Amino acid sequence: MTLTADLGGTVAVVTGASSGLGRHFCRVLAANGATVVAAARRADRLAELAAEQPRVRPEVCDVTSAQDCERLVARAVELGGPHVLVNAAGFGDAQPALETSIENFRRTLEVDLTATFQLSVLAARAMLAAGRGGSIVNIASILGLVGSWPVTQSAYAAAKGGVVNLTRSLGTEWARDGIRVNAIAPGWFPSEQTEAMFADERAMAWLRRNLPVGRPGQVQELDGVLLLLASPASSYLTGQVITVDGGWTAR
Template identity: 50%
Template sequence: MSELPNIENLYRLDGKVCVVTGASSGFGDRFARVMSAAGAKVVVAARRQERLEELVADLPDALAIQCDVSSDEQCKKLIDESISHYGRIDVLVNNAGTTDAVHPAEEANIDLFRKVVDVNLNSCFLLSALAAQDMLTRQEGSIINVASVHGLVASAPNLQPAYVASKAGLVNLTRELAVQWAKRGIRVNVLCPGYFETELTQVMFDDERSSSWIARNASMGRGGTPEELDGALLFLASSASSYVTGVPLPVDGGWIAR
């Protein structure tokens, strides 16, 4: 029987360089703080530079890089500057995302559809490919995509075809990249959060009808709070998940179990 692990160190990220997109608010801000608390050096990226600077001021070892992930050039700049500053990338968290306004699919708003897919799916492919070029030199790395429970089930009655398609695509892209890179040391997994109360979703939770709908559909009878993603994030980022790849991990209060 092998030795028991040091439980205190199992989820540590000491010395690891973690890049988090969409870090100016919500999940991304929380992810950056949690990874830093676990010992990581953190690169935070988003469009709102002022928000990033405020975040970096709270962290012991962090770098802010302004980045619109819908721009191929800015994605490449993010990866290049991260490596230039810290020498490597150990963990990439593709968290940046957007959504489409609620509308029926027959309205065929193809421009909005393309915009959502570009941010939610295409950028994740490009950033993953660019980060993997560095990770493959060491045969080690973890990529964590952030999809949604609606990457696994439809959004009805919300009617968000672009969001659902992009997140479902991200789930299967995760599987594809995981298989391609598994024997070369890179793990790729995808978080699928349910409905969480954040700055961006506060209006939904403040609305009695919407909050009641969330409570009815989550088996636990409530939405989530951001800290309830901490464990899943650190699990996928750390050596605790060394034999886990290609996995969609729902953190949804039992939403899809119903």
Template identity: 50%
Template sequence: MPAYNDLFRLDGRTAVVTGASSGLGIVFAHALAAAGASVVVSARRLDRLEQLAAEIEREGGQAFAVACDVASEEDVDTLAAKAVDRFGKVDVLVANAGVSDPRPAEQEPLDVWQRILAVNLTGVFLCNRRFGALMLEQGSGSIVNVASVLGVVGAGQIPQASYTASKGGVVNMTRELAAQWARRGVRVNAIGPAWFESEMTEEMFASDQALRWIRRKTPMGRPGRGDELAGPVVFLASDASSYVTGQTLLVDGGWTVI
């Protein structure tokens, strides 16, 4: 067959990944590089990013590390400027940076709520706005926001009103930005992971009880492996999903079907 399977590839594209210093962000950075993209990895912790960038380069990819707190408008502007300076353009944004701080809502202090919303919702907006503007200028681009199953269902046993609110916000903001930008060449989608091992879920994965709960409640009978989010992200980033926009792809082993 013709080399049309290249549709699933990202050769010649530049991708920016936020929250790339740990867990899923590292997986996304490797996956985008493996698909052929030059990758700008960003997070607050520069030392870890430089290690990741070096690793990607060792594997034959191209990577560049930029420190950025996505909740800071100035940092996001700097990230965009440095990305363009280094690679000339940005074709793909994976807005992955996120934090959580589970606790019962009746005991959730305002400053915790505000911090979670600042990173998970405002941070995603700031990155979408800045990189969306770049993409609109060039007339093409694909944004993948990392939402969560907790953007469409409640968390229940791991109470976190702020996190669920922020991810629900990302799901519908994704629809809205898709609607605003679709006819100018920019697609905006999200993924909604269920339970994956990451820095955020470290405690959970250390608990047998929590793991049993995940296995019992997930139709596939197991939590996700980090690399299982790579496919959906690359699919949405690539031209293989050219008619997909405004969607949140649930990658949840069936968590939300039952």
């Protein structure tokens, strides 16, 4: 089933655009008429995406660099936006807490949480300067809602928990400015981050056993929520976290 939305005239910024969910989100938004400023560090991947999708504008950006983030939002302003920001860049190592260095913990927070805050503020300022609102979609995780066990990754879980409550806080703070801030909390989906897990038959058997729907997600199963949040169809929806996890957190 293909879901559609009319995103003509919308300029969307998507981070994490070089692989996995972010790259898929670029394709979906572009296919629905949006001009997409696609951001990540790997220029070759962005160039491939832009060659495939004429509405995609690649922008090399390290989300931990304030200058890069400013340049990214400025690019969207040049194009008449941003109307939508999707914060999908992410990083997380599965390590036991006792073996996690403080550097790793800080790095995880920097990419997953601090950059989400920074880009949200920059996008919101640009939206306000243009005299209109917009929609910010943060990619959180089920691991921002429940503890991560037996796949231990406390830094990632802490960062995503931060994204969840940042979403609620910014959603309420900017509600009267017409800027909606929501999050998608995906369960288990194939991507580079989950590649090793998806290649491990024991891990997959564990997932199938523990997931109420009996299988991991497919990226296109996030399209409906993405298009809902990116479009005016969600005009009265803000500060919310929508979990798309095959029932994982409902157990």
